[in-house]
Amino acid sequence: MAAPVTSGNFSAWDYVVFAAILLISAVVGIYHAVMGRGRESPEDFLLGSRQMSSMPVALSLTASFMSAVTLLGASYDTYHFGAVNIYFAISYMFVVILSAEVFLPIFYRLGVTSSYEYLELRFNRWIRLCGTILFMTQTILYTGIVIYAPALALNQVTNFNLWGSIISTGVVCTFYCTLGGLKAVVWTDVFQIVIMIIGLVAIIVQAIILKGSISNVLNTADHGGRLNFWNFDPNPFHRHTFWTIVIGGTFTWTGIYGVNQAQVQRYISCKTRTQAKAALYLNLVGLWIILACTVLSGLAMYSLYHDCDPWTSGKVKAPDQLMPYMVLDILGGYPGLPGLFVACAYSGTLSTVSSSINALAAVTVEDLIKPYFTTLSEKKLAWISGAMSLLFGAVCIGMAGLASLMGSLLQAALSIFGIIGGPILGLFTLGILFPWANCIGGIVGLLTGFVFALWIGIGALIQPPPSEVTVPLNLSIAGCNVSQSRNETSWATTILLTTLTNTSSKGRAEAVKSLYSLSYLYLSTFAILIVIIVGLIVSLLTGGRKSQVDTDLLLNWTDLMCYCPMSSSGDGIEVIESVPCRERVTGNNNPAFSHMELDCSENRKI
Numbered sequence: 001m002a003a004p005v006t007s008g009n010f011s012a013w014d015y016v017v018f019a020a021i022l023l024i025s026a027v028v029g030i031y032h033a034v035m036g037r038g039r040e041s042p043e044d045f046l047l048g049s050r051q052m053s054s055m056p057v058a059l060s061l062t063a064s065f066m067s068a069v070t071l072l073g074a075s076y077d078t079y080h081f082g083a084v085n086i087y088f089a090i091s092y093m094f095v096v097i098l099s100a101e102v103f104l105p106i107f108y109r110l111g112v113t114s115s116y117e118y119l120e121l122r123f124n125r126w127i128r129l130c131g132t133i134l135f136m137t138q139t140i141l142y143t144g145i146v147i148y149a150p151a152l153a154l155n156q157v158t159n160f161n162l163w164g165s166i167i168s169t170g171v172v173c174t175f176y177c178t179l180g181g182l183k184a185v186v187w188t189d190v191f192q193i194v195i196m197i198i199g200l201v202a203i204i205v206q207a208i209i210l211k212g213s214i215s216n217v218l219n220t221a222d223h224g225g226r227l228n229f230w231n232f233d234p235n236p237f238h239r240h241t242f243w244t245i246v247i248g249g250t251f252t253w254t255g256i257y258g259v260n261q262a263q264v265q266r267y268i269s270c271k272t273r274t275q276a277k278a279a280l281y282l283n284l285v286g287l288w289i290i291l292a293c294t295v296l297s298g299l300a301m302y303s304l305y306h307d308c309d310p311w312t313s314g315k316v317k318a319p320d321q322l323m324p325y326m327v328l329d330i331l332g333g334y335p336g337l338p339g340l341f342v343a344c345a346y347s348g349t350l351s352t353v354s355s356s357i358n359a360l361a362a363v364t365v366e367d368l369i370k371p372y373f374t375t376l377s378e379k380k381l382a383w384i385s386g387a388m389s390l391l392f393g394a395v396c397i398g399m400a401g402l403a404s405l406m407g408s409l410l411q412a413a414l415s416i417f418g419i420i421g422g423p424i425l426g427l428f429t430l431g432i433l434f435p436w437a438n439c440i441g442g443i444v445g446l447l448t449g450f451v452f453a454l455w456i457g458i459g460a461l462i463q464p465p466p467s468e469v470t471v472p473l474n475l476s477i478a479g480c481n482v483s484q485s486r487n488e489t490s491w492a493t494t495i496l497l498t499t500l501t502n503t504s505s506k507g508r509a510e511a512v513k514s515l516y517s518l519s520y521l522y523l524s525t526f527a528i529l530i531v532i533i534v535g536l537i538v539s540l541l542t543g544g545r546k547s548q549v550d551t552d553l554l555l556n557w558t559d560l561m562c563y564c565p566m567s568s569s570g571d572g573i574e575v576i577e578s579v580p581c582r583e584r585v586t587g588n589n590n591p592a593f594s595h596m597e598l599d600c601s602e603n604r605k606i
Contacts, residue, residue, distance in 0.1 A: 014339030021195060021343040022172045025188045025350055029176020032184040052186060052269040057279040060189035060266055062286030064355035065256070066196065068150035068348035071294065072323045078298025079305075079322065080472055082228035083221070084240050086295050091249030092287045095257050098250070099267075100280040103258040105559035106432055108273045109552055114366035115264040115428075122431040122553045123439040125371070130446065131424055132367040135261060136360060138420040140392075143356040144399025149320070150345050151400075166400050169346060173353040174393025177361075178386050182269055185354045192347035193286065199344025200293035202337060206330050207300035220303040225473050237517045239470045248521025251528055255421030259428045262359040301326050307479030353396060361388035419457040422524030423449035426531025432555050436544040437535055445535025453527040456515055465517040 077085060107115055116135065120128035147169055155162040176184045211217050221227055231241045238244060257263050257280075270276035301322060310316045316325050324341065331337040365385050370376070376384070427446045430437045518526070536544075 017339030058282035063189035063351035067352035170397035255425035422527030426528035441539030449531035
C-alpha cells in the first residue's frame with residue numbers, strides 16, 4: 001500500500017471544489033427567496049405551498065436520511081464488522097411500505113404542518129407538547145453532532161480547518177433555510193445527493209482499479225470473513241444479524257421515516273397523496289444505492305488495508321477517520337478528488353442539518369406559537385418561521401461547539417436519537433391503530449417506554465457490550481512497513497456511527513446476556529412494544545372502550561389505496577384523488593382541545 005498519509009494533503013483545487021459546493025447551496029437559497037416573494041405564509045415557507053413534485057422530494061428524503069455520520073460510519077462498520085448490514089435493504093423496504101401505507105395517509109388527510117399536531121387531535125395538547133419537546137431535544141443534540149463529528153474526523157486527517165468547516169456549514173445551512181424555506185432545502189438536497197453518490201463511486205472505482213478487479217476486492221473480503229451474509233442467529237444480544245437488522249432496523253428507522261417531522265414535512269409537501277407515496281417509494285431506490293455504495297466502499301477499504309489496519313497501527317486516531325484516510329491515500333494524486341470527497345461528506349452534513357433546521361422551525365411555529373398566539377397574521381407567522389430557522393441554525397452551531405467539549409459523551413448524545421424515536425413511534429402507532437387508546441394510556445405508555453429506553457441506553461454506555469455479542473472481525477497489522485505503537489483505544493470511544501455504537505471494552509467481567517447487551521437495533525423495538533402494551537392496558541382500565549374517535553384519525557382500508565372515495569352522490573360514489581381535507585379535522589384549529597387541562601372525557605366525539 002502507499003506510504004502513510006500525513007495531514008495537510010489538501011491542495012488549492014480541493015478547497016475550490018469544497019467552496020463551490022457551499023456556494024451553490026447558498027445560491028439555491030437566494031433563488032427561492034427571490035422567486036418566492038409575494039407568497040408569504042407559513043405554508044409557503046414550511047411546506048413549499050404543498051406543490052412539490054415526487055422526484056425532488058424523493059431525492060431530498062434520501063439525502064436528509066444519509067448524513068455525513070452515515071457516510072463515514074457505515075463504511076467503517078462494514079470494514080470492521082462485515083457486510084451483513086446489506087440486509088438493511090430489506091428493512092428499508094419495510095420502513096417505506098409502513099410509512100407510505102400507514103402514516104402518510106393520516107398526515108396527508110389531516111393537512112397538518114407538524115406531525116405532532118396529530119397527537120393533540122387524537123389525545124390532547126399535553127401529549128402533543130411532550131412529543132414536540134422530545135423531538136426538539138433529540139434533533140438539536142443530533143444536529144450538533146452531525147456538524148461537529150465529521151468536521152473533527154476530516155480535520156484530524158486532512159488538516160481541514162475544524163472551526164472554519166463547522167461555522168461555514170452552519171452558516172450556509174441557516175442562510176438558505178432562512179431565505180428559501182422548504183423549497184430551498186429540497187432542491188439543495190437534490191444537488192447534494194448527486195455529489196454524495198459521485199464521491200462514493202469515485203472512491204469505489206479507484207479502489208477497484210488499484211486491486212485489479214472487483215473480484216479481487218470481493219475475494220480479499222471473503223478471506224477476511226467480511227462477506228458474512230449467512231448470519232441468521234436469532235440471539236437478540238448479537239449486534240448485527242439478519243433478524244436484528246430486518247426486525248430491529250425496521251422499527252428503528254420507521255421512527256424516522258414514519259413520524260419524524262424532518263421526513264414527514266417533505267412528503268406532505270407534495271401536490272397529491274399519490275405523488276407523496278411515489279416520493280417515498282422512489283426514495284427507496286436512493287436508499288438502496290447509498291447502502292450499496294457504503295458497503296462496497298467498506299469492502300474496498302478492507303481489501304486495501306487487510307494486512308495493515310491504519311487504526312490499529314496508529315496511523316489514524318479513531319476508526320471514523322479511516323474513510324478520509326483512504327481517500328487521501330488513493331486519490332491524493334488527483335487534484336480536486338479529495339476535495340470532492342470532502343464535498344460528499346459535507347453534502348451529507350448540509351442535507352441533514354438543513355432538514356433539522358426546517359423541521360425545528362415548523363414544530364416551533366405550529367406547536368408552540370400558533371396555538372397560543374391566535375391573532376398573528378399569516379405574514380407575521382411567515383416572518384417568525386424565517387426567524388426560527390435563523391435561531392435554530394445558531395443553536396445547532398452552538399451545539400456543535402458544546403459537542404467539542406463533551407468527549408465520550410458524544411456517543412451518549414447519539415444514543416438519545418434511538419432512545420427517543422422508539423417511544424414516539426409507539427405513541428403514534430397506539431393512536432393510529434387502536435381506537436380504544438385514550439389520553440391516559442397514551443401518556444403513561446409514552447413515559448414508560450421512554451424510561452425503559454433511557455435506562456437501557458445509558459446502561460449500555462456505562463457498561464458497553466463485550467466482544468462476544470458485538471462480534472468484531474479480526475484486524476491485522478502483519479503487513480505494515482513501519483513500526484508504530486498499537487492503538488489501544490477502547491472501541492467504546494467510537495463516536496461516528498449514526499445510531500448507538502455498541503462496541504467492546506477491555507477489562508470487564510460482566511454477563512453477556514444482560515439487558516445492557518441488547519442489540520441497539522432492538523432498543524426502539526422494545527420501547528415501541530412497551531408503549532403499545534402499557535398504553536392499551538391503561539386505556540382499557542380507564543374506560544377506553546367507551547371512547548369515540550373520529551375515523552379520520554385512524555387507519556382505514558381506503559388509506560391503503562392511492563385513490564379513495566372523497567364524496568358521494570345519489571347514484572354512487574365519486575372517486576377523486578385524495579387531498580388534504582382542511583374543512584374536516586385539521587391540526588390548525590381544534591376546539592375540542594383548546595384548553596390546557598388534561599381532559600380525558602371518554603364519551604365525547606371529536
